[in-house]
Amino acid sequence: MGNMTLVYYKMFILDELAEKKTAIHRINPVIKLAVTLAYLLLVVSYGKYDISGLIPLFLYPVIILTVGDISLGPLLVGLAIAAPLVIGVGVFNPFLDRTIVFTVQGMDITAGMLSFISLLIKCVLTVTAALLLLATTGMNRIAAALRRLHVPQIFIMQLLLTYRYISVLMGEASRMYNAYTLRAPNQKGISRNVWGSLIGLLLLRTYDRAIRLYQAMKLRGFGNQYYGVSIDKLNKIDIIYLFAWTAFFLTAKFINISTLLGLLVTGVIK
Amino acid sequence: MSHHIIDFINISYSYPDGNKALENLNVRIHHGESVAIVGANGAGKSTMLKLLVGIFMPEEGEIRLGDMPVTKKTLNMIRQQIGFTFQDPEDQLFNTSVYNDVAFGPRNYGLDEPEVEKRVVRALQTVGIEHLMHRAPYKLSGGEKRAASIATVLSMEPSVLAMDEPTAALDPSSRRRLIKLLQGFLHTKLIATHDLDMALELCSRTIVLKNGRIEYDGPSADGMTNSKLLEQCGLELPLRLQGCPICGHKQVNKV
Numbered sequence: 350m351g352n353m354t355l356v357y358y359k360m361f362i363l364d365e366l367a368e369k370k371t372a373i374h375r376i377n378p379v380i381k382l383a384v385t386l387a388y389l390l391l392v393v394s395y396g397k398y399d400i401s402g403l404i405p406l407f408l409y410p411v412i413i414l415t416v417g418d419i420s421l422g423p424l425l426v427g428l429a430i431a432a433p434l435v436i437g438v439g440v441f442n443p444f445l446d447r448t449i450v451f452t453v454q455g456m457d458i459t460a461g462m463l464s465f466i467s468l469l470i471k472c473v474l475t476v477t478a479a480l481l482l483l484a485t486t487g488m489n490r491i492a493a494a495l496r497r498l499h500v501p502q503i504f505i506m507q508l509l510l511t512y513r514y515i516s517v518l519m520g521e522a523s524r525m526y527n528a529y530t531l532r533a534p535n536q537k538g539i540s541r542n543v544w545g546s547l548i549g550l551l552l553l554r555t556y557d558r559a560i561r562l563y564q565a566m567k568l569r570g571f572g573n574q575y576y577g578v579s580i581d582k583l584n585k586i587d588i589i590y591l592f593a594w595t596a597f598f599l600t601a602k603f604i605n606i607s608t609l610l611g612l613l614v615t616g617v618i619k
Numbered sequence: 620m621s622h623h624i625i626d627f628i629n630i631s632y633s634y635p636d637g638n639k640a641l642e643n644l645n646v647r648i649h650h651g652e653s654v655a656i657v658g659a660n661g662a663g664k665s666t667m668l669k670l671l672v673g674i675f676m677p678e679e680g681e682i683r684l685g686d687m688p689v690t691k692k693t694l695n696m697i698r699q700q701i702g703f704t705f706q707d708p709e710d711q712l713f714n715t716s717v718y719n720d721v722a723f724g725p726r727n728y729g730l731d732e733p734e735v736e737k738r739v740v741r742a743l744q745t746v747g748i749e750h751l752m753h754r755a756p757y758k759l760s761g762g763e764k765r766a767a768s769i770a771t772v773l774s775m776e777p778s779v780l781a782m783d784e785p786t787a788a789l790d791p792s793s794r795r796r797l798i799k800l801l802q803g804f805l806h807t808k809l810i811a812t813h814d815l816d817m818a819l820e821l822c823s824r825t826i827v828l829k830n831g832r833i834e835y836d837g838p839s840a841d842g843m844t845n846s847k848l849l850e851q852c853g854l855e856l857p858l859r860l861q862g863c864p865i866c867g868h869k870q871v872n873k874v
Binding site for chain 1 (some may be wrong): 699705715
């Protein structure tokens with residue numbers, strides 16, 4: 350099986366994980382969405398050198414991952430896709446900002462290094478949180494939660510169609526890649542000479558496929574209206590979940606938990 | 620709604636590149652009929668079905684479902700009455716689970732969730748895949764995908780089923796199951812197909828198309844046994860009427 354085909358199949362794993370019935374999966378999607386949004390805002394609110402403030406926030410993905418029985422594999426694939434972009438943005442920080450902040454065993458730690466590490470941590474936390482939301486809720490229920498929060502239908506439809514288009518694109522790319530490699534067994538990858546025509550064909554094929562999908566939707570009454578899945582009413586557990594995480598986020602924001610723990614461990618605070 | 624429920628009246632249609640797909644087509648299909656539309660590749664079979672559900676609009680002529688003409692204004696009502704399945708079931712399955720795919724139509728027609736659930740369960744039971752309700756469509760086998768795609772239109776409770784190559788790419792047992800399933804439907808059925816054996820078994824009437832024109836319209840038992848007609852239209856006798864290449868034995872000597 351070609352790499353492309355594997356990537357194509359892995360794309361659907363998050364949707365499958367969303368069908369599990371763990372305690373996290375049973376939480377109301379609106380609450381999960383709200384908690385995730387709050388978490389994302391919290392993560393990006395930290396200063397660019399504030400690594401110690403970010404460390405306690407790893408608790409959130411670790412707990413969701415464990416309670417939600419989510420395997421690490423699909424999250425790592427998502428991170429691997431996002432990482433090059435973030436590395437590309439931050440890789441020059443250590444060279445541009447050489448202000449020495451402190452020295453560890455003779456090694457100067459510059460502000461650029463800190464900002465780069467902080468950027469990487471933020472990337473890991475935000476991408477993981479988004480993927481965990483998808484893996485514990487599923488795109489359809491996220492869309493329903495957005496609708497419950499009065500997000501305009503047009504935005505939700507764009508989101509759902511884009512999500513669907515990605516899988517169409519990957520499916521076609523996988524088929525073309527297989528067709529190519531089966532007839533070019535001695536080549537590594539795809540020859541540069543055919544990249545142009547392959548990409549052009551890929552777009553044309555996905556466009557055709559998207560048209561057929563759209564026709565299938567129209568034939569079943571689709572009129573740019575969003576009729577999503579229904580969401581249950583909030584229960585006690587949902588409210589507790591919301592308040593527990595909110596309390597933790599506020600604590601993490603206003604008290605530097607890492608520093609506090611460090612002071613407790615070193616005996617400065619008794 | 621009048622007794623003859625589908626009328627193609629002087630229908631002509633050309634593709635955007637100018638190729639004539641259908642020319643002066645006149646067909647009347649009666650309520651409850653099972654009609655096979657056969658012909659060589661490019662004869663106009665799929666186009667005929669796509670015109671019926673308004674994916675294409677005719678250049679000339681009119682299509683009527685009962686008293687209702689197929690126009691842009693009536694498309695919603697027409698599509699509620701006619702369930703169309705695509706040649707490739709993958710084109711029809713675009714949700715994250717079979718349940719959501721089958722529920723897509725009823726939800727779009729504004730049914731409440733308990734009614735949607737009832738319809739989904741009923742449609743899935745009819746095609747025998749209720750156990751796959753929560754599976755992702757991409758994980759289904761070819762036969763299961765075909766069954767799911769049929770369920771997606773059955774949940775809308777149409778009175779007409781229009782199917783484009785329903786047995787394409789199915790293994791023999793899936794094909795047999797599908798034929799049995801379709802035999803149990805009382806809907807009016809229009810089936811565009813190359814599977815002449817299935818057409819012979821399932822449809823009492825056959826329309827043979829050649830270059831967008833009707834070459835034959837009549838009982839399947841007559842049309843499907845007319846080897847001269849079929850050859851002229853780029854077809855062959857159904858396999859069961861052809862002699863065995865080894866012993867010459869025919870599965871059926873007379874239809």
